[in-house]
Amino acid sequence: MSVLPERVVGPRLVLRRWRVSDMEVLRDAIQDSIDHLRPWMSWIEFEPLSDRDRTALIRRWEDDWKAGQEVVFGAFVGDQVVGGCGFHKRAGPQTLEIGYWVHVDHLRRGYASEMARILTSAAFTVPDIERVEIHHDKANTRSGAIPKALGYHLGGESTVKPHAPATIGIDIAWSMTKEEWPSSQYV
Ligand SMILES: CC(C)(COP(=O)(O)OP(=O)(O)OC[C@H]1O[C@@H](n2cnc3c(N)ncnc32)[C@H](O)[C@@H]1OP(=O)(O)O)[C@@H](O)C(=O)NCCC(=O)NCCS
Structure with missing residues (x-):
């Protein structure tokens, strides 16, 4: 099983795994953006997390990454958090x-x-990964x-349980294959 990348750099963004030392900046970014995230993101229902629970969550993300499972990134411009993303x-x-x-400010x-x-x-630099999907x-x-x-x-579209207040329970899946991803897009 391949461990997923822990740092990905783009023209403007640095994506890197959240660290325990990011707990406060992650908390503040979510807090600032909560009204804009709530309609769409299922995990917002657990917010606000206590600092202790958020620290435990970041540790869990670290364990998952070490085990070759998911990876959860902060998106940074300099030391400013502009969002988050991940591989599942x-x-x-x-x-x-x-x-x-x-x-919300970005x-x-x-x-x-x-x-x-x-x-x-x-994703396509990870051994054995042939396909990437985005669902919404x-x-x-x-x-x-x-x-x-x-x-x-x-x-395809599939019917799912609505997972956040503005969702209607129709999942749309988009996909890209390694073969079709243009080489010009590699960073
Ligand atoms: C959906 C979401 C992630 C989009 O984020 P975003 O950073 O605003 O999206 P982008 O800026 O990449 O693209 C959107 C717009 O920016 C424009 N854009 C793209 N590159 C740009 C650039 N370099 N400079 C300025 N604008 C740019 C795009 O043309 C697009 O314009 P449009 O809004 O007029 O169509 C954001 O609204 C969000 O966080 N929503 C809540 C959480 C969520 O829904 N997540 C996805 C769950 S499936």
């Missing part, structure tokens, strides 16, 4: 799924697009614009 393993050993969110600057683009390239609720059209613009293929 939900669709078998040859597929990684990308998730992302952007801090929307519409192309940061989610950059995260998705550099994570796609990074059908109502979350802003999220869907990102894989579309990157040339991902629109897959």
Whole structure:
């Protein structure tokens, strides 16, 4: 089992695994953005986490990464948190799924697009990974614009349980294969 990358660098962004020492900046970024994240992100229902629980969560993310499982990144411009993203393993050993969110003060600057683009390239450097997927609720059209613009293929719709207040329970899956990902996109 391959360990996933822990740091991915793009033209503007550094994506790196959250560290315990980031607890406060992660807490503040989520707190600032909570009203904008709540409609779409299932994990917001557990917020606000106590500092102790958030520290434990970051430790759990670290253990998961060491075990070759998921990886959860902070997205930084300098030392400023502009969002978060990650790789999830939900669709078998040859597929990684990308998730992302952007801090409310940093929307519409192309940061989610950059995260998705550099994570796609990074995914295809992992041995055995042949496919990357991005999933979003059908109502979350802003999220869907990102894989579309990157040339991902629109897959099927499936009915799921609505997982956050604005979701309607229709999961849209986009996918990209290693073969089709343009070499020009590698960072
Ligand atoms: C969906 C979400 C991640 C999009 O983040 P974002 O960083 O604003 O998205 P981007 O900036 O990459 O792309 C969106 C817009 O920026 C524009 N853009 C792209 N590159 C740009 C750049 N370099 N400079 C300025 N604008 C740019 C795009 O053309 C697009 O424009 P549009 O909004 O007019 O269509 C954000 O709204 C969010 O955090 N939502 C809540 C959480 C969520 O839904 N996550 C996904 C769950 S599936």
